[in-house]
Amino acid sequence: xxxxxxxxxxxxxxxxxxxxxxxxxxxxxxxxxxxxxxxxxxxxxxxxxxxxxxxxxxxxxxxxxxxxxxxxxxxxxxxxxxxxxxxxxxxxxxxxxxxxxxxxxxxxxxxxxxxxxxxxxxxxxxxxxxxxxxxxxxxxxxxxxxxxxxxxxxxxxxxxxxxxxxxxxxxxxxxxxxxxxxxxxxxxxxxxxxxxxxxxxxxxxxxxxxxxxxxxxxxxxxxx
Amino acid sequence: xxxxxxxxxxxxxxxxxxxxxxxxxxxxxxxxxxxxxxxxxxxxxxxxxxxxxxxxxxxxxxxxxxxxxxxxxxxxxxxxxxxxxxxxxxxxxxxxxxxxxxxxxxxxxxxxxxxxxxxxxxxxxxxxxxxxxxxxxxxxxxxxxxxxxxxxxxxxxxxxxxxxxxxxxxxxxxxxxxxxxxxxxxxxxxxxxxxxxxxxxxxxx
Numbered sequence: 001x002x003x004x005x006x007x008x009x010x011x012x013x014x015x016x017x018x019x020x021x022x023x024x025x026x027x028x029x030x031x032x033x034x035x036x037x038x039x040x041x042x043x044x045x046x047x048x049x050x051x052x053x054x055x056x057x058x059x060x061x062x063x064x065x066x067x068x069x070x071x072x073x074x075x076x077x078x079x080x081x082x083x084x085x086x087x088x089x090x091x092x093x094x095x096x097x098x099x100x101x102x103x104x105x106x107x108x109x110x111x112x113x114x115x116x117x118x119x120x121x122x123x124x125x126x127x128x129x130x131x132x133x134x135x136x137x138x139x140x141x142x143x144x145x146x147x148x149x150x151x152x153x154x155x156x157x158x159x160x161x162x163x164x165x166x167x168x169x170x171x172x173x174x175x176x177x178x179x180x181x182x183x184x185x186x187x188x189x190x191x192x193x194x195x196x197x198x199x200x201x202x203x204x205x206x207x208x209x210x211x212x213x214x215x216x217x218x219x220x221x222x223x224x
Numbered sequence: 225x226x227x228x229x230x231x232x233x234x235x236x237x238x239x240x241x242x243x244x245x246x247x248x249x250x251x252x253x254x255x256x257x258x259x260x261x262x263x264x265x266x267x268x269x270x271x272x273x274x275x276x277x278x279x280x281x282x283x284x285x286x287x288x289x290x291x292x293x294x295x296x297x298x299x300x301x302x303x304x305x306x307x308x309x310x311x312x313x314x315x316x317x318x319x320x321x322x323x324x325x326x327x328x329x330x331x332x333x334x335x336x337x338x339x340x341x342x343x344x345x346x347x348x349x350x351x352x353x354x355x356x357x358x359x360x361x362x363x364x365x366x367x368x369x370x371x372x373x374x375x376x377x378x379x380x381x382x383x384x385x386x387x388x389x390x391x392x393x394x395x396x397x398x399x400x401x402x403x404x405x406x407x408x409x410x411x412x413x414x415x416x417x418x419x420x421x422x423x424x425x426x427x428x429x
Contacts (some may be wrong), residue, residue, distance in 0.1 A: 007291045014287075014295045025306045032313035040316065119319065123257045124377060124398040189297035 005153075015223030041089075041102075045075055045117045047086050048104035052077035058086070061157035062190045066182035068092055072100075074190065083196050085112050090183035101179050105187035107196055109153045113179055114145040119172075136164040144173070148180055153188045155180040166223040228353045235357025237421070241334045242407075243366045243414035248334035252366060253403040259382040262370030263363070264318045268311065268326060271361025271386045272303045274352065277343035281351035284344050296339050297330070302398050304329045334362060365410060372406050373397045 045055050059073035069092040077084040085107055091100045099119045104112030116130040128134040129144045136144050144166050151157075159165045159175055165173035240246055242252055248269075255261045279299050280287070287295050308326045311319040319326070329335065338358055343351040374380060377397030381389035387393075396402045 007288050010286070010288050011291050011298075013292060014283075018298045022302050022305055025309055029309040029313040033309070036316045060319050122399065124393065124395045156343065 049077035069182035103183035232357040256370035264364035266363025277355040
């Protein structure tokens with residue numbers, strides 16, 4: 001009895017020591033880790049919307065219609081009072097686990113760009129999605145995420161038809177396309193709910209045919 | 225001093241954790257697809273091993289024998305978490321590419337094995353040399369394997385392309401089977417090296 005109490009005390013003492021030292025390291029590194037995440041996020045936001053000055057956090061009001069894709073946050077890019085577009089951070093399953101993407105949606109319901117924030121797929125195969133030197137279109141030097149830029153949300157988003165797959169990585173290609181589509185849909189839904197539409201002078205005009213066409217007439221830039 | 229040097233050398237060649245003791249293999253095969261990963265994993269492992277061995281060696285007389293394993297795990301886990309946090313704060317890219325393998329250092333059998341077999345019975349100074357020997361022994365093998373795999377499988381070294389543009393990377397080497405193949409060749413090389421060194425030592429004697 002006495003022996004086991006002594007063992008318990010010894011174990012507890014070591015645990016307390018470990019806890020205390022961990023708490024110190026944690027409190028030192030915590031602001032730095034948060035700053036790093038923030039820097040990375042802001043860099044990719046600015047990358048999507050180079051003209052954006054302020055990125056307003058609208059994460060609370062956006063939801064995903066696709067059950068497997070989880071939308072963790074969304075940011076409305078603004079320049080002065082004018083909205084430029086919505087950046088949606090979405091995560092979904094891919095071949096090697098969770099993949100996290102940042103999808104930019106323009107006010108005209110096209111995709112401003114796609115950035116891969118996290119992807120743990122097989123090196124040399126699925127990981128080519130985030131390799132800046134891997135082109136799905138070699139002549140025009142378009143990368144896998146790069147091909148989504150300019151696509152309209154009303155497009156079919158089908159791998160091997162309007163989306164070029166990464167060689168020998170159909171699972172990664174399909175998974176990422178699903179995430180992009182779900183994020184873009186959610187983004188467009190949010191834009192419609194907030195009555196944000198492109199101002200007439202910079203809209204795509206005749207080339208655009210979507211459900212939002214009728215709503216694009218009043219150039220509202222107010223937001224909610 | 226001579227015995228310390230011998231302890232150090234044990235880990236590098238004669239008792240190399242990967243090539244001779246053959247422990248801690250799963251993380252070794254999984255992260256060696258690029259030199260940066262191999263180096264980062266090796267250094268992180270060495271750091272955790274070094275500090276765990278020092279702490280356990282210092283406290284070896286007050287650690288009750290019957291609960292020594294849980295105490296070892298607490299200490300190892302604490303250092304691993306520290307490495308994880310520091311890497312996230314200062315080397316976010318490296319931390320991202322190593323993914324799950326940093327937290328897995330906790331259950332890396334090299335650390336458990338050295339702590340149990342060595343540090344819990346030896347003085348701190350000897351334990352430091354054992355940890356450095358084992359850690360660097362692990363690190364050099366990690367770098368060597370990842371260099372071969374990255375060169376053949378991706379045509380680059382530490383992220384810098386070195387092969388001519390016409391070189392078509394052999395994907396096989398980046399994938400797990402290639403890891404096993406390269407690793408097997410390293411084991412046979414080390415056995416050959418050990419045999420030669422023993423022979424020359426005998427001839428000198």
